[in-house]
Amino acid sequence: MATGVKPRVKVPKTAAAGDVITIKTLISHKMESGNRKDKDGNVIPRSIINRFTCDFNGASVIDMTMHPAISTNPYVEFKARVDASGEFKFTWYDDDGSVYEAAKSITVS
Amino acid sequence: MKLTRRDAMAMGLGATMVAMLPLRVSAGSHGAIMAFTGGAEPGEGDITLTAPEIAENGNTVPVGVSAPGAEEIIILAMGNPNPEVADFKFGPAAGASEASTRIRLAGTQDVVAVARMPDGSFIKTSQNVKVTIGGCGG
Numbered sequence: 065m066a067t068g069v070k071p072r073v074k075v076p077k078t079a080a081a082g083d084v085i086t087i088k089t090l091i092s093h094k095m096e097s098g099n100r101k102d103k104d105g106n107v108i109p110r111s112i113i114n115r116f117t118c119d120f121n122g123a124s125v126i127d128m129t130m131h132p133a134i135s136t137n138p139y140v141e142f143k144a145r146v147d148a149s150g151e152f153k154f155t156w157y158d159d160d161g162s163v164y165e166a167a168k169s170i171t172v173s
Numbered sequence: 174m175k176l177t178r179r180d181a182m183a184m185g186l187g188a189t190m191v192a193m194l195p196l197r198v199s200a201g202s203h204g205a206i207m208a209f210t211g212g213a214e215p216g217e218g219d220i221t222l223t224a225p226e227i228a229e230n231g232n233t234v235p236v237g238v239s240a241p242g243a244e245e246i247i248i249l250a251m252g253n254p255n256p257e258v259a260d261f262k263f264g265p266a267a268g269a270s271e272a273s274t275r276i277r278l279a280g281t282q283d284v285v286a287v288a289r290m291p292d293g294s295f296i297k298t299s300q301n302v303k304v305t306i307g308g309c310g311g
Binding site for chain 1: 232233234237250253254255257258259260261262263264265266267268269271272273274275276277278
């Protein structure tokens with residue numbers, strides 16, 4: 065079970081219609097790969113975030129599948145095209161079934 | 174010509190090495206590319222993989238991929254225990270088919286990006302990343 069998971073997202077507050085904006089996201093998570101062993105030689109069970117999605121007004125921006133080779137505190141940067149004001153929804157799916165969510169709205173002039 | 178015991182040993186050893194080498198390379202990492210493309214050999218194209226030439230810490234290596242028009246891009250680390258790293262699917266609201274993240278690399282190796290284009294073709298690119306853990310050189 066992952067503790068202290070805190071998502072952080074950076075989205076510009078305003079943009080012009082048709083602009084391509086850069087979105088940066090980071091979520092604190094230890095991303096245990098399942099390949100490491102503790103000092104007694106027992107394998108530490110895998111515990112990672114395996115999927116990350118971002119939607120804008122219901123339309124998918126990115127749908128990312130993560131494997132154990134993603135670093136601790138997964139950071140993702142990507143681009144979205146905005147034609148109208150709306151809300152970005154970010155969702156992270158944990159191996160243990162937890163779902164972490166964040167939302168950010170943007171005003172498009 | 175008489176086959177001595179020493180000759181036989183050397184031949185056996187050589188044969189084993191030849192047999193094992195290509196198998197170790199192709200079985201895991203190349204198989205991961207084939208699993209994504211469905212058996213098709215990816216070609217060259219407009220795809221960029223941004224990764225450092227030398228990474229001091231293999232635990233967090235910044236990489237970026239960009240392939241204009243691509244529907245899906247995967248990143249593979251050929252020298253990791255599991256070559257799969259990440260799989261980006263770009264939706265209708267995506268501004269550009271590009272993304273960047275931070276990955277783990279087990280050691281000096283090739284990082285590969287494969288993109289699926291809207292017409293069903295695949296393009297790939299790769300870059301060698303030297304990982305210098307402890308600063309002793311890769």
